[in-house]
Amino acid sequence: MARLTKKQARAEISRLREEIRRHDHLYYAESNPEIPDADYDRLMRRLVELEQDYGLAVPDSPSQRVAGEVAEQFNPFSHVIPMMSIDNAVDEQETREFDKRIKRFLKTEEEIEYVLQPKFDGVSASLTYAEGKLLHGATRGDGKTGEEITANVKTVRSVPLALSGRGRKPKLVEIRGEVVFPKSLFAKLNEELKKLNEELEKENETLLKEDKKPKPLRTLFKNPRNAASGSLRQLDSSVTARRPLHFYAWGVGSCEGVDLRDELEIYEAFHKWGFIAEEPRGCLGIDQAIEYARELERKRDSIDYEIDGAVLKVRSRRLQEILGTTAKYPRWSVAIKFSPKQVTTKIRYITIQVGRTGHLTPVAELEPVKISGIEIKRASLHTEDTVREKDVRIGDTVVVQRAGDVIPEVVEVVPSKERGKESFSMPKDCPRCEASIEREGSFHLCPNTSCPAQIKGRISLFASRNAFDIEGLGGKRVEQLINEGILRNMADIFTLRREQLLGLEGFAEKSVENLLEEIEKSRDVSFERFLNSLSIKHVGSRTAQTLAREFRTPESLMGATAEDLIRVDGVGEELAQSILRFFEDPERKSVVEALLRQVRIEEEPEPSGENEKISGKTFVLTGTLSVTREQVKSEIERLGGKVVNSVSGKTDFLVSGADPGTTKLQKARELGTDIITEEHLKSLIGL
Ligand SMILES: [Zn+2]
Structure with missing residues (x-):
């Protein structure tokens, strides 16, 4: 960036301070931020840099304190030891610099012993216990003074009202942790x-x-963080009590009467006293710490609480004391930030996507931005109602989010930026086939089953991994072949000829050969997969499985009446009607018949008989098993059991593989659920 004159720097600094103060107020006092944290962090970093470069730091700048104000309605609470925030490391280089600073400070060349924990994105809180009993609960506030919320924290079920376990209790101890809301x-x-x-x-x-x-x-x-904050800071604690809040302990403030020598001992104490905590991973040296942080980042979407980074701490409390603090941060700890999942960008225009079942989805075409290194150009706006509710207009600056493999979506408009003028409404006719659009609840629908957009969607799904799995026949090629007039429906795939494809753009000799070979290979298919490939409304993979087991052949399903269908466990009125309508549509029926002449459907095996040890039981899987989870799941389901994602009172068995998830294990222990090994499961199955 070009060097500013001192006058320009002064102006820029004062603008930044004002903007940061405004966002601080929105964040802390109103729990209502309007920009993503990553953008806020950028503002703060810019301010700190400018103040340093031009020597313009002053005591009342937002950079000099940990921001926050005490809301008026709660009593202020002074923290005995300030709850400082932690310095951030945004990349590997900054993480390594943290390690170097520590070695320099301790005058050592030896590798440092660290621990690493997830950094939950919630509301930091402090719980004071005197003689083992909960005395005070308080929010972090500005780090020196928070709000007293004792009545509210008492309603959080993972907050012990008294420390449990045998042995000596501290005379006084302050437990620090994060209040979070499940995603x-x-x-x-x-x-x-x-x-x-x-x-x-x-x-x-x-x-x-x-x-x-x-x-x-x-x-x-x-x-979820706003939900945690808003739920915790309720004047009426009965509202807090109704919210599913959770307290994760992560640290200790002042402590009298018990000697805790390192972070792992603290974790053991948490466990003994009845707190929920993530077990810190011990790491020797910064390389291992960085590796573990990356592992955690890959897992973040599978955890039910928002995690925005990993906290790295020096393991020994004695070394922590020697290292001490700077004016703002402890020297012995750093937050390794994960790449943000939200960014802001501008909507260039809004287009309509027609899906394979005819649903119309408004899509925001964006000025390209990167989230976690992946370029995002489009984001879903879901329905016209969503666009109205969020008041999204063309030209607006918006917050865009991408989580896991989900399609990016527009979260909200940034109101402080210049607003777009043009509002959006759904067209009257389908943009692809001009059929009149119909409404179904909050959805808009193109009713024309021969709409080219729908056909493209259906053929793409048909060829995709979970269906016929034809490699080399992705969405782009399907579109190309439809435009060439070579593909009109799914059955046409199996009559494609070499000479039709050769010479088309992107179809060289070798790739034509490969594609035709892939198509040949896909002709043998299970009934379940076949059903799942047809784009019958409301029929997903689970329903396809149920129907395949019950009817066993396409002919018997096609001959079924509404009564036959509804008699099947898991099939309701709506689904039955949808299946009947599908096979009554002459065009779609003729495609299915054409397909049946082209493919060979494997006979669905006779039901293997239920296993009374598995049948009717609910299982949760955790950790790494010797075969894929999908395989274990389908085996359990074949024997009449059920597999769900999280442990609850209804769970019968938690199957624990290598490196199991601590949340699931703790939950199972709390509820007294049977925890079994994979070997044990195999013996139940009868292997
Ligand atoms: Zn259409």
């Missing part, structure tokens, strides 16, 4: 708030007619 329940919370608002609106209509003051509506939460 899996977040959408449900907003739905409930929406419903509540609808009721309030009705009530308000009456109130307004009677000239009374209307009741305020509830604000929806933007992400």
Whole structure:
């Protein structure tokens, strides 16, 4: 960046301070941030850099303190030992510099012993226990002063009201941790708030007619962290009690009467005293620490709580004391940040995508940005209702999010940026085939089953991995072959000829050969896979499995009546109607018949008989097993058992492989669920 004059720097610094203060207020005091953390961090880093470069740091700059204000409605709570925030390392180089600083400070060349823990993205809180009993709960606030929320933390079930376990209890101990909201329940919370608002609106209509003051509506939460913060800071603690909050212990402040020598001893104490904590991974030297942090980043989407980094700490408390703190941060700890999953960018225009079942999805075409190193150009806006609710307009600056393998989506508009002028509405006709669009609930639908967009979607799905698995026949090629007039439906795939393909763009001799070979190979298929490939509305892989086992051949399914279908466990009225409609449609029926002349459907095996040790039982799998989870799952299901993702009161067995997830294990122990090994499972199955 070009060197600024001192005057320019001064102006830039004052602008940054003002903006950061505003965001701080939105974040801490209102729990309502309008930019993603990554953008906030960028502002802060820029401010710190400029102040350093130009020697313009002043005591009241936001860079000089850990930001935050105490909201008026709770009593202030002074922390005995300040809850400092942790310095960030945004890349490997900064992580290595942290290690070098420590070695320099300790005047050693030896590798440092560290521990690494996930950094939960929630609300930091402090719990004080006197003689083993919970005395105070407080938020972190600005690090020196927080808010007293004792009544509320008591409602969080993972907060022990008294320290458990035998042995000496500390006279006084301050436990620090993170209050988090599960990702899996977040959408449900907003739905409930929406419903509540609808009721309030009705009530308000009456109130307004009677000239009374209307009741305020509830604000929806933007992400699980806001939900945690908003739920914890409720004046009415019964509201907090209804929210599924969770407290993860991660550190100790002041401690009298018990000697805790290192971070692993602290973890053992947490465990003994009844706290939930992630076991810190010990690492010798910075290389191992970086490797473990990367492992954790890869796992982040499979954990039900938001994790935005890994905390690296010097293991020994004695060394921690020697290292001490700077004015702002402890010297012995650093937060290794993960790449952000949210970024801001601008919407260039909005297009309509027609899916294989005819659903119309508005798609935001974006100015390209990178999330976790992957370039994002488009993001889903789901439905017209979503566009309205979020008030998204063409030209808006928006927050875009990408989590796991899910299609990127537009989270919200950044209101402080210049707003777009053009609002969006669904067209009256399908943009591909011009059929009149129909509405189905909040969805818009192209009713024309011969719509080229739908055909393309169906053929692409047909050739995809979970269906016929034809390598070399992806979406682009399907589109190309449809445009060439060579493919009109799924069955046409099996009559493709060499000379039709040769000479088309991208189809050299070798690739034509490979494709035809792949197609040949795919002709043998199970009934289940066949069903899953047809794009019958409401028929996913699970339903396909159920139907295949029940009807065993395509002919018997095609001859089934509504009564036959509904008699099957797991088939409801809506699904039955959808299957009947599919086979009644002359065009789609003729495609299925053409397909049946081309492929060989493997006979579905006779049901193997249920195993009473497995049948009706619910299993959860964790850790690495000797075969894939899919295989174990289908074996359990074949014998009449069920496999679900998380441990609950209904779980019968937790099957624990190598390197199991600690959350699942702890939950199973809490609930007294049977924890079994893979060997044990095999003996139940009868292998
Ligand atoms: Zn159409």
